[in-house]
Amino acid sequence: MMKLDSRVGEADGPTLGQEINLMDCYPKANRPITERGQKSTAEHIALAAQFGKDYFDGSRLTGYGGYHYHPRFWTDTVRRFRHHYDLADDARILDVGCAKGFMLHDFGLLMPKADLVGLDISEYALAHAKPEVADNLLLGNARSLPFEDKSFDLVISINTIHNLEPDECEMALAEIARVSKQHAFVMVDAWHNDEEKQRMTDWNLQARTVQHVDDWKSMFARCGYTGDYWWFIAT
Numbered sequence: 001m002m003k004l005d006s007r008v009g010e011a012d013g014p015t016l017g018q019e020i021n022l023m024d025c026y027p028k029a030n031r032p033i034t035e036r037g038q039k040s041t042a043e044h045i046a047l048a049a050q051f052g053k054d055y056f057d058g059s060r061l062t063g064y065g066g067y068h069y070h071p072r073f074w075t076d077t078v079r080r081f082r083h084h085y086d087l088a089d090d091a092r093i094l095d096v097g098c099a100k101g102f103m104l105h106d107f108g109l110l111m112p113k114a115d116l117v118g119l120d121i122s123e124y125a126l127a128h129a130k131p132e133v134a135d136n137l138l139l140g141n142a143r144s145l146p147f148e149d150k151s152f153d154l155v156i157s158i159n160t161i162h163n164l165e166p167d168e169c170e171m172a173l174a175e176i177a178r179v180s181k182q183h184a185f186v187m188v189d190a191w192h193n194d195e196e197k198q199r200m201t202d203w204n205l206q207a208r209t210v211q212h213v214d215d216w217k218s219m220f221a222r223c224g225y226t227g228d229y230w231w232f233i234a235t
C-alpha cells in the first residue's frame with residue numbers, strides 16, 4: 001500500500017488538503033456493528049443501495065433505522081465549519097449528498113444570508129426534506145455537478161463519495177474541486193488497520209469504495225482533490 005504524507009509537495013503534484021476532524025462535535029452513535037455483520041443479507045444490501053425509504057426510515061439492517069432532524073446533530077458542527085473556514089455571512093455553500101437537508105437547515109439558522117445548495121441522488125430523501133430548505137435541494141449525481149467552476153465558497157460532502165465505484169469517486173472528487181473556490185471538506189469510509197477494516201466490513205451495506213486512509217490520499221492526489229478530509233471509521 002502506497003504511503004503518502006498528509007501533505008504532498010508542489011513538485012509531486014497538487015498539494016493535498018488538510019487531514020482534519022471537523023466532525024468532532026457531531027454526536028457519537030451507538031452502532032450495532034456485530035448484529036448487522038451477522039444478520040445483514042444480500043437483500044438488505046440491495047435495499048440500502050436504492051437510497052429509498054428502507055435506507056433512511058427502515059430498519060437498522062437496511063440503513064439508518066430512522067433519519068430524523070434534531071438540532072443536536074448539526075448545530076455545533078456547522079459552527080465549526082463556519083469558524084474553521086472563516087465564512088462570510090453570505091457565503092455560498094454546497095452539500096453533496098445532502099439527504100433531507102438537515103445540515104443545510106442548520107447552516108441557514110446560523111447564517112440566514114448564506115446561499116445554500118444541496119444535491120442528492122435520493123428522490124425519497126428530497127421528497128422528505130426539511131421543508132425550510134426543500135427548495136434549495138437538487139436531484140443529481142455527485143459524479144457530475146451541475147454548477148459553474150469555482151462557484152461555491154465551501155463544498156462539503158459527508159459520508160457520500162464512498163457510495164460510488166472507485167472511478168466515479170475520482171470523478172466526484174474532481175467535480176468538488178472544480179466547483180469550489182477554495183474550500184472543500186469530505187468525510188469517507190476508511191480504515192487504518194485490520195481491526196477497523198473488519199468492523200467496517202461488518203457495518204458497511206451500500207458503500208462501493210471503502211479503503212485504507214493512504215489509498216484515499218493517493219486517490220485525492222490522483223484526481224486533483226485539494227480540499228480537506230476526514231474518515232468515517234466504524235466504531
Ligand SMILES: C[S@@+](CC[C@H](N)C(=O)[O-])C[C@H]1O[C@@H](n2cnc3c(N)ncnc32)[C@H](O)[C@@H]1O
Nearest residue numbers: 051097099120121122140141142158159160163
Ligand atoms: C450516509 S448518507 C449521508 C447523508 C448526509 N450527508 C449526512 O451526513 O447525514 C449518504 C447520502 O449520499 C447520497 N448518495 C448516494 N450516492 C450518491 C450519488 N452518487 N450522488 C449524490 N448523492 C448520493 C444518499 O442518497 C444519501 O443521502
